[in-house]
Amino acid sequence: MLIQMTVRVSHLGAWPLLFFLGCMGIFLSDAVKAAESESFSNPAVTARLISAEDGIAPDAASVSLGLALEYGEGWKGYWRTPGEVGLAPAIDWTGSTNLKSAELLWPAPERFEAFGIENFGYSGRVVLPIRARLEDAGHPLELRARVSLLTCSTVCVPHDFELSLALPQGIGIDTNSARQIATYADRVPAVPENSDIRISVTALDARDSALIVLATSDTPFGEVDVFPEFGPLVTFGKPDIRLDRDRTELWAQIPINAWTEEHAEPSVTITDTARAITAPITLTSDPPAPPFSSANPRTSLLKVVAVAAIAFLGGLILNVMPCVLPVLSIKLTSVLKVTGQTRQMTRNGFLFSALGVLTFVWALAAALVFLQWIGVSVGWGIQFQNPVFVTLMFMVIAVFAANLFGAFEITLPAALQDRLGASNARAEYISDFGTGLLAAILATPCSAPFLGTAITFALAGTQLDVMVIFTALGLGLALPYLVIAARPELVTRLPRPGRWMLLVRILLGGLLLATAAWLLFVLVGVAGGRAAAFISALTAVFIVAASIPQANQWVRRAVLSACVFLAIFGAGLTSTPDRTTAGVDATSHWQDFEPLGIARRVSEGETVFVDVTADWCLTCKANKSLVLDRDPVRARLRGGFVIAIQADWTRPDDNIARFLERYDRYGIPFNIVFGPGSPSGIALPEILTPQAVLDALDTASVRSVASE
Amino acid sequence: MDCKKRSTLLTIGAIIAGYAALRTVPSLLPEKLELQALDRPEGFRKFVAGETSGGFDPFVGLGTADSTEVAAQKAAALTRVSENICSALYGGLSPTPTQVPMASFSDYYCPFCRVQTKRLADMTSEMPDKIAVAWHELPLLGDSSNLAAKAALAAKRQGAYVAFHERLMTTPFQASPEYLARLSDDIGVDSKKLITDMESAEITRELEDSAALARVFAFVGTPALVIGRTVVQGQISDRMVREIIELEREEGWRDVCTAA
Numbered sequence: 001m002l003i004q005m006t007v008r009v010s011h012l013g014a015w016p017l018l019f020f021l022g023c024m025g026i027f028l029s030d031a032v033k034a035a036e037s038e039s040f041s042n043p044a045v046t047a048r049l050i051s052a053e054d055g056i057a058p059d060a061a062s063v064s065l066g067l068a069l070e071y072g073e074g075w076k077g078y079w080r081t082p083g084e085v086g087l088a089p090a091i092d093w094t095g096s097t098n099l100k101s102a103e104l105l106w107p108a109p110e111r112f113e114a115f116g117i118e119n120f121g122y123s124g125r126v127v128l129p130i131r132a133r134l135e136d137a138g139h140p141l142e143l144r145a146r147v148s149l150l151t152c153s154t155v156c157v158p159h160d161f162e163l164s165l166a167l168p169q170g171i172g173i174d175t176n177s178a179r180q181i182a183t184y185a186d187r188v189p190a191v192p193e194n195s196d197i198r199i200s201v202t203a204l205d206a207r208d209s210a211l212i213v214l215a216t217s218d219t220p221f222g223e224v225d226v227f228p229e230f231g232p233l234v235t236f237g238k239p240d241i242r243l244d245r246d247r248t249e250l251w252a253q254i255p256i257n258a259w260t261e262e263h264a265e266p267s268v269t270i271t272d273t274a275r276a277i278t279a280p281i282t283l284t285s286d287p288p289a290p291p292f293s294s295a296n297p298r299t300s301l302l303k304v305v306a307v308a309a310i311a312f313l314g315g316l317i318l319n320v321m322p323c324v325l326p327v328l329s330i331k332l333t334s335v336l337k338v339t340g341q342t343r344q345m346t347r348n349g350f351l352f353s354a355l356g357v358l359t360f361v362w363a364l365a366a367a368l369v370f371l372q373w374i375g376v377s378v379g380w381g382i383q384f385q386n387p388v389f390v391t392l393m394f395m396v397i398a399v400f401a402a403n404l405f406g407a408f409e410i411t412l413p414a415a416l417q418d419r420l421g422a423s424n425a426r427a428e429y430i431s432d433f434g435t436g437l438l439a440a441i442l443a444t445p446c447s448a449p450f451l452g453t454a455i456t457f458a459l460a461g462t463q464l465d466v467m468v469i470f471t472a473l474g475l476g477l478a479l480p481y482l483v484i485a486a487r488p489e490l491v492t493r494l495p496r497p498g499r500w501m502l503l504v505r506i507l508l509g510g511l512l513l514a515t516a517a518w519l520l521f522v523l524v525g526v527a528g529g530r531a532a533a534f535i536s537a538l539t540a541v542f543i544v545a546a547s548i549p550q551a552n553q554w555v556r557r558a559v560l561s562a563c564v565f566l567a568i569f570g571a572g573l574t575s576t577p578d579r580t581t582a583g584v585d586a587t588s589h590w591q592d593f594e595p596l597g598i599a600r601r602v603s604e605g606e607t608v609f610v611d612v613t614a615d616w617c618l619t620c621k622a623n624k625s626l627v628l629d630r631d632p633v634r635a636r637l638r639g640g641f642v643i644a645i646q647a648d649w650t651r652p653d654d655n656i657a658r659f660l661e662r663y664d665r666y667g668i669p670f671n672i673v674f675g676p677g678s679p680s681g682i683a684l685p686e687i688l689t690p691q692a693v694l695d696a697l698d699t700a701s702v703r704s705v706a707s708e
Numbered sequence: 709m710d711c712k713k714r715s716t717l718l719t720i721g722a723i724i725a726g727y728a729a730l731r732t733v734p735s736l737l738p739e740k741l742e743l744q745a746l747d748r749p750e751g752f753r754k755f756v757a758g759e760t761s762g763g764f765d766p767f768v769g770l771g772t773a774d775s776t777e778v779a780a781q782k783a784a785a786l787t788r789v790s791e792n793i794c795s796a797l798y799g800g801l802s803p804t805p806t807q808v809p810m811a812s813f814s815d816y817y818c819p820f821c822r823v824q825t826k827r828l829a830d831m832t833s834e835m836p837d838k839i840a841v842a843w844h845e846l847p848l849l850g851d852s853s854n855l856a857a858k859a860a861l862a863a864k865r866q867g868a869y870v871a872f873h874e875r876l877m878t879t880p881f882q883a884s885p886e887y888l889a890r891l892s893d894d895i896g897v898d899s900k901k902l903i904t905d906m907e908s909a910e911i912t913r914e915l916e917d918s919a920a921l922a923r924v925f926a927f928v929g930t931p932a933l934v935i936g937r938t939v940v941q942g943q944i945s946d947r948m949v950r951e952i953i954e955l956e957r958e959e960g961w962r963d964v965c966t967a968a
Contacts, residue, residue: 084819085816085818086819087849087850114819115820119819150817150849152819152820154943155932155941155942156819156820156930156931158849232852233882234880235879605894676875676879
């Protein structure tokens, strides 16, 4: 009550307060002087030395002081560990009398980021509490504090000034100062014994060159941040902080920018909305996996809309990607084949195709939401890491190709046709729907540039974000079908059937055959050569069986089912698990992926180029043949100055998935350059250009600037 | 039908244009080139950037309890520099008639200094016929700052000043010989020469001159920049730097140098 009144009164200045206290006859003794030093003031900072006590009480062996700082608008000061640059405030007490020791306490800092440099410190008002011990208890204290501190706004200005404060013998309390000191002393991170936050694990993740911190709390975390301190020679980047569902468990990964084995005694500070802890830590080398999704997936509506637009555009572009184009062709041939369809039928047909696209996309979104929910890290295109999936795709495409080349006509079984009733249209719709579905499935490995962004965003967002973005993606992909559905007349604009159709058919068949060949290539990567040979043999049998016209219905069916059945099981069983020998030849300049090595090499001043690729990733192949395997990039990578590392994600690999996740990517291609000039890496766009690669290498290595 | 198509196209176009405008216009709007003549040194003028620079005491740096000997050296440097400001400022440069000389002052511990060094280096390689940069170090933040400055100047002697700063962009500077040797290898300079140069009298003198210049121009902190005869304190956009360069080229900066 009293405090509250004094707070209000204190706005009027110190005198009314002192007058008020004097009248009340509380606390006040003979010392009526406010216990604070003169103030040092300029536009960047105003500094005063304040004391909770007006005088030194008899037998008092210590006194609570504070360095009250008020930074000007836009100015910042630094914490005891300033971050990558900056300088912590320091006080030299030389010249003080009766002072045995003075310990500066540091309230929980804020994180500032400017020009990609992480800094920790304060802005606005802060009091650094000082615990001073006296030489002679109960004797007067004379303080001379030489303060040096750095403030930065658009310019960094150092300050070096002296503050003095004399505390005579006496027993008064300066309520205002005492309250300020107490407020900020409360914000000083607690020791482990006094905190309900427990730091359970701190592990050096050598593979990822990061520090992993695990902590638990009895009460839920709010706005949480993590600050490791390893002395001036070790610096960290921006942490990736994740909380579990009820926000009581924390996992943080803090990238290491500079490292030395001879670091100082390490500690970790965790700051939360109204509490903080600093604990000394023991490092282990067994990093726990990231268990939760990102702590702050706050996304604005505008951003969702923007990303949805990107996804839509991405979907549209996918239509002309080599993996989808053939399917669009299948659809168009089917239209060319059937002339004289009613407008309504054409419209419905294309609508069903669009629905097929959307269905797959929705199914994928649902699956992702589910996986996200159970905490699995997922990536785009990873279905191509599954040999069974690839096998099925290969068979479907090969059979379609054979069909286009006229090996046989695909007709639905009579029974099914009967069941579907007299309406032949309905059977048509099912095949239309299948076409759409196939287009969408095939689109997944062609992670077009727009797509990467959208999917990254969706995977980091909420379930609703995932749904919205995938729907936009599906709509984009289905747009050609929707356009024809909206204006079936467009179909009539297509040329009349004739001999040229044979040509188109062969052309489209060729495209499909190429797709099948590519899938087979993927299969070799995923399942091994033997499995691929086995499956192609089965597919051949399937096609032959389907194309012999006189064959018995039942025998044919038995053979066909057996082929599919064997292929699927064969893919699962015969796939060779070991792949280390495949692909990488001994003389190649590409080295194996090993995240730990990257950090070590960068700290040794070397430049590292990492290419995450996979057999099923067409864009990766394009990058490789158009940029990476061509001069001048190839010359640069082989030149000995750059270490080229290839991470092969053809098969599932936790290391690679985590590596991608660390850079907020969920799909490939992913290329990144590390070097002395960019220890945290320069991520390159999905579609590479020689210039982009060379520029990034220059920036990362710094070397080229030296030669200028 | 065509009408509809056109209106759809127009709508999409409008949305794209609106978004583009939203992204670019704010960065184009403000920032006026406002210059203020300085009383001292005569002939120079100051770029007025908001409210950041006024109200400070020109400072002497942290942790400097000067001995009389040091004080005398500083006084000597001040006299030396004041006699010919331009040669101290742009020493070592011999700008062609079309070039504007620039003097950049930076400190290892100042975040924006690193960015400015890089930007100026980029600008130089972009328009070598228009500008030439003289690199100064203004170590104001204690011992490490001082050592890093000496290393930077030693690197400058081997033509690797910018490389040195970029190399230190996000990693801490260490004064150990092993570290300096590795750093030298990275930026392609001779490490023995670098270490010898760091302790040389020339570099001490260079630092004294830069500090004296800072006093002459009443810099309150880093980064600081002098373009021709225009003094800039603190962070400044590329655009403004370019405008000032153009202005200096038009108006000529040589008068002030022959006068001083």
